Amino acid sequence: MRLTNRRESEWKACQREFAERYHRWKFKDARRETEEAFPFVRRVRNQTVYRFLEMVEPMGEDERLRLMTALVKRSHRFGLAHVAETITAEDQCLIQRFLEYDHGEIVHGITARLPIVRDGEHKQMRMEGDSLKLAKIDRRALHRAIITRLKPVCGPKLGDFGSRSSSYFESAVGLWTITTEFRTGSKFWHFDYFHRLLTPGGLTVGFGISLMHWLGLGGSQTRWELEDESQVEDAVDALGAICAHFLREATLFLQGFDPPKNL
C-alpha cells in the first residue's frame, strides 16, 4: 500500500524538521569533539580516522574548528538548504585538503590511497601488494560482545533481519523509535553501525546516522577494522560509549518535536 498524499506530506515535513535539528546539533557536537581533542574519533579504528588524526595533529584549535565546520557542512547538504548556510570558498579549500590527505600518496602521477602504517596505538597494515588483508577475528564472539555492551544502552528490544551477523536494538525517545543497527559479517571491515529514526508507524525519518557521518569524516556506516582479538574489547566499549552519547543527545535535540501519532 502506497502512502496517501497527506501522510506523505507529513512524513516529508518530519524529515525536514529532523534534518534541521540534526544539522544544528552536529555543529555543536563537532565543536565539543574538537575542543576535547577528538575523544570519540580516536576510539574508532579505520584508515579514514588514522589519516584524519594525522592531518589534525599539527593544527591549532582554531584551524581544527574551521576544518570540522567545513566537513560538517559538506556531508549535510540536505540540512544546509534548510538552515540557509552555504559552503564558502574557505570551506571548500579545507574540504579539498582533507580529501587529498584522506586519499593519500601520489604513485605514478595518480593519487593512491596506500595503507597507513603507524607505530603504537594506530599501527595498521591492510594492503600488501595487490591483496587486501583483514585480521581474523572470531565474528560470533564479536557479535555477542556487541549485544552485551549495547543492551543496557540501546535496548531493551533486540532483533535481526534474518541474518546472524546483522542485529538491531530499538529505543523509544518520546514517540520516536531510534534503532541501533550493527553488522559483523563484512569482508571489508570487522563491524559497523548506524542509527535510524522511525515514526510510530515505522517510516524512516533519519537514516545512516553515526559518528563518522555527523562529524563529516565519512559515510553513514561508522566501521572498525581491528588488528587482532586484543582490540575487540576496547572497540566494543567504544561503540557502546558513542551510542550512549548519541541517544542522550538525541533525547535533547528532539525535545518538543513529535511525529503525528498516525504516521
Next chain:
Amino acid sequence: MIHSTGTTPNNYLFAGEQFDPDLNLYYNRARYLNVTTGRFWIMDSYEGNDEDPRSIHKYLYVDADPVNNTDPCGRCLPSIGDWGDIVQEFIFEDFQEKTGGVGLNVTINTVLRSTVPSGGLEPDLIDPNTLSEFGIGQVYEIKSVYSELQAKAKVLLYVSVLNFYGRNTGLKWIPGVTYTAPPIVPISPSAVAFIQQPWAGVITYCVVNQTELLAFAIAADSAALYLDLSSAALTAAYAY
C-alpha cells in the same frame, strides 16, 4: 547489436564496439578482435593468473564467455583476487561521503526493516537520501566490465524485490542515476581501475597495469616528438 537496417552504415555492432570492415575485425582500443574465431589479433599483455588458466590465454576474449562478459578497452585484467574488493571499498567510501547512503554489507531486509524472500541480497550501494524529496530510492551494483550483464540483472532483481515488498516504505526504488563515481581508483603501485559512470544502476570498472600505462604514455610522447621533428624537418627542407 548484430543487425541493422537502412542505408547508413553502422560500424558499432558486437558489444557496442567499432567494426573495421576493411580488416573484418572489431577494434577494442588496445587490440583488434576477430569475432569469427573469438580471439584477439595480437596477444594480451596481461601475464595472467596461475590459478585461473583462462586468464593466461593470450588471445581469448573475456574468459571465453562473450554472452556474460565484455572487454571495452581491450586491456582489462580479469577481476581476480582482492582487486574487486579494493575497488568496491574505494567507491563505497566515496559514495557514502557524497550521498549519505549505505552499502556493501547491508541487506535488502535491513533497508526494509523486515524479513522477506530474497531479502538477504546485498546491493553494493543503497541511496535512500538523494532523491527522497521525490519519494525515490536508488540502488547500484559495482562489477568488473567482464560481468556487466550480471550486474544489470542483479540491479533489476534488487529493484523488483525492494518495490514489491517495500510498498509501504514511502519510497519507489530505481536503478541509480545520480551518483558520480571517481573516474580512477588506485589499487596498488602496479594497477589502477578505470571506472565507468553509473548507467542504470551499474558501475563497471576495468583494471589496467600502471607500468603498461606509463609505457604507453612514453610511447605516445615519443611518437608525438618524432612527428614534430619530422614535420619540423620537412618544413625546414621546403623553406630552404
